[in-house]
Amino acid sequence: MLCKTGLLIVSNPNKIGKILSKIQNNVKNTLYIQLLSTLSDPLGNFYPNLYNSWPKYSQTIFGIYSQAATHCKDLDVRVLLSGLKYNVAKIKTSQPIDLVIFDKTHSTTNMDNFITNRIENFSKNCNVLTLDSGDFEAPAISSNEGDKIFKHSVLGGTFDRLHIAHKLLLSEAALRSSDQVTVGVTEENMLQTKTLWELIEPIEVRTEKVADFLHDVCSDLKYEIVPINDPYGPSINDPGMGLIVVSQETLKGAEKINEIRKQKNLQPLEVKLIELIDEPNPNPIEEAKISSSTHRIRLLGTVINPIKNNEKIPQKPYIIGLTGGIASGKTNISKNLKELGAEIINCDLIAHDVYKAGKPTFDKMVEHFGQSIIGEDGEIDRKKVGPIVFKDPRELEALNNIVWPGIEKEVQEIINQSKSQVIVIEAAVLFNAGWERNCHEVWTTVVPRSEAIERLKSRNQMSEEQAKNRIESQPKNTDYVNKSNVVFCTLWPFEYTKQQVIKAWELLQNRIPS
Numbered sequence: 001m002l003c004k005t006g007l008l009i010v011s012n013p014n015k016i017g018k019i020l021s022k023i024q025n026n027v028k029n030t031l032y033i034q035l036l037s038t039l040s041d042p043l044g045n046f047y048p049n050l051y052n053s054w055p056k057y058s059q060t061i062f063g064i065y066s067q068a069a070t071h072c073k074d075l076d077v078r079v080l081l082s083g084l085k086y087n088v089a090k091i092k093t094s095q096p097i098d099l100v101i102f103d104k105t106h107s108t109t110n111m112d113n114f115i116t117n118r119i120e121n122f123s124k125n126c127n128v129l130t131l132d133s134g135d136f137e138a139p140a141i142s143s144n145e146g147d148k149i150f151k152h153s154v155l156g157g158t159f160d161r162l163h164i165a166h167k168l169l170l171s172e173a174a175l176r177s178s179d180q181v182t183v184g185v186t187e188e189n190m191l192q193t194k195t196l197w198e199l200i201e202p203i204e205v206r207t208e209k210v211a212d213f214l215h216d217v218c219s220d221l222k223y224e225i226v227p228i229n230d231p232y233g234p235s236i237n238d239p240g241m242g243l244i245v246v247s248q249e250t251l252k253g254a255e256k257i258n259e260i261r262k263q264k265n266l267q268p269l270e271v272k273l274i275e276l277i278d279e280p281n282p283n284p285i286e287e288a289k290i291s292s293s294t295h296r297i298r299l300l301g302t303v304i305n306p307i308k309n310n311e312k313i314p315q316k317p318y319i320i321g322l323t324g325g326i327a328s329g330k331t332n333i334s335k336n337l338k339e340l341g342a343e344i345i346n347c348d349l350i351a352h353d354v355y356k357a358g359k360p361t362f363d364k365m366v367e368h369f370g371q372s373i374i375g376e377d378g379e380i381d382r383k384k385v386g387p388i389v390f391k392d393p394r395e396l397e398a399l400n401n402i403v404w405p406g407i408e409k410e411v412q413e414i415i416n417q418s419k420s421q422v423i424v425i426e427a428a429v430l431f432n433a434g435w436e437r438n439c440h441e442v443w444t445t446v447v448p449r450s451e452a453i454e455r456l457k458s459r460n461q462m463s464e465e466q467a468k469n470r471i472e473s474q475p476k477n478t479d480y481v482n483k484s485n486v487v488f489c490t491l492w493p494f495e496y497t498k499q500q501v502i503k504a505w506e507l508l509q510n511r512i513p514s
């Protein structure tokens with residue numbers, strides 16, 4: 001039985017790992033978790049007096065999310081807080097529950113009554129499952145220290161691809177607040193030093209996900225979710241805020257906020273530090289703790305933007321456009337794809353061929369740029385053309401207008417004669433030329449701008465200025481990424497590029513027409 005949305009009713013949180021390890025077989029998308037404590041119902045034997053203030057649940061919630069990080073990688077896990085904080089009559093969830101899982105064996109009548117009377121939003125065909133976790137163990141509870149409740153808490157972050165560590169920070173703020181939580185979400189100017197920042201979701205999406213999560217797990221508070229373009233946001237001005245929730249990484253920011261608050265004669269915020277959760281299986285280029293950058297690294301090679309059916313070209317052969325800025329590693333990716341069985345068409349090489357002496361394009365180039373671009377061997381000297389076009393956008397446009405039609409025609413001829421199943425058109429400025437119209441999918445590769453400059457200086461012996469001119473003559477990484485279906489990054493050792501390409505190739509096999 002595999003359902004979309006599950007609700008796990010937990011009376012024995014210390015044993016939850018045992019249940020979570022099995023739950024991915026039964027729940028596909030979202031798993032809500034309700035601790036059975038203050039819900040006074042026939043099944044509610046959760047030692048209700050164990051907790052007498054909300055923050056005491058903090059450690060239990062941390063334990064649940066840590067277990068979920070290990071066992072439920074592909075599930076959106078949400079520990080519900082309202083039932084812990086208030087004496088609510090019903091369990092509220094934004095998504096209808098298709099499966100209720102109990103961690104303890106109960107009578108059918110009790111379970112049916114529970115679903116009908118205590119769950120607000122369940123689907124018509126709601127199923128029931130019992131995964132008995134065994135003998136009860138009293139959960140760990142937080143000490144009294146730091147168990148204060150605050151009227152208004154604050155926290156900030158990027159919140160890219162909302163993950164378990166974000167959920168912990170947000171839950172902690174909701175758990176310790178009686179009225180309001182303010183969340184600062186970073187704007188683009190704060191992102192650019194982050195690994196694969198080009199893959200960070202737009203601020204609207206990140207804001208929406210934070211709001212959706214908070215309203216879902218605790219609908220009783222007021223939430224203010226605001227864009228921030230510095231590390232402080234409203235926390236340095238609001239006299240009503242009492243608590244800031246931070247991770248080890250943002251602790252320094254909180255200290256700075258309190259310095260500024262003191263200067264402004266505002267009460268310093270109490271700081272609640274949340275431990276980082278370890279990434280279950282990091283590889284050497286990923287972070288040891290659960291992080292958005294690891295998540296982004298794992299997206300490399302997968303489909304990040306949906307593939308639209310291109311009806312203007314035949315279904316076979318399957319055409320992939322491979323693009324990306326200068327020195328972003330296209331050639332290495334092509335080499336890997338060739339080893340896996342793709343046919344590669346390198347448009348740079350075709351360009352060089354298209355304006356060979358004696359060909360019509362040669363004459364057009366000389367007519368436009370003058371005799372001085374002809375080298376001693378009678379061929380066009382590319383080293384002379386490059387500096388002209390890469391420092392003047394009008395000259396580059398002129399060159400493109402002269403050469404691109406010939407390249408496109410030549411590429412088409414190769415495709416028409418090919419017997420290959422998959423053809424990769426490698427073209428640095430594929431989107432500028434509009435050649436996505438000739439492809440079923442577009443794959444792109446990125447490296448940070450600083451890395452591209454270094455590569456051009458050492459690989460092509462370019463000066464810093466020449467390197468920057470080349471980079472500026474091409475679209476930005478974000479433009480490439482936003483228009484591409486699959487993204488690679490060649491920043492790390494070759495084996496990691498290869499892993500991304502193999503992943504992309506294997507996933508491709510499932511979607512190309514047989």
Ligand SMILES: CC(=O)SCCNC(=O)CCNC(=O)[C@H](O)C(C)(C)COP(=O)(O)OP(=O)(O)OC[C@H]1O[C@@H](n2cnc3c(N)ncnc32)[C@H](O)[C@@H]1OP(=O)(O)O
Nearest residue numbers: 325326327347348351382385386403427428429430433473
């Ligand atoms: C639509 C396409 O993407 S086709 C492939 C790109 N080629 C073209 O557009 C043809 C016009 N360009 C040329 O003829 C040559 O690149 C010249 C004469 C300008 C310069 O020659 P060279 O200095 O020998 O450079 P070369 O051809 O090896 O290309 C070097 C880099 O310039 C960049 N480049 C080439 N053409 C262009 C262009 N039209 N616009 C922006 N960048 C370009 C590429 O990024 C390439 O590096 P990469 O392979 O690491 O991505």
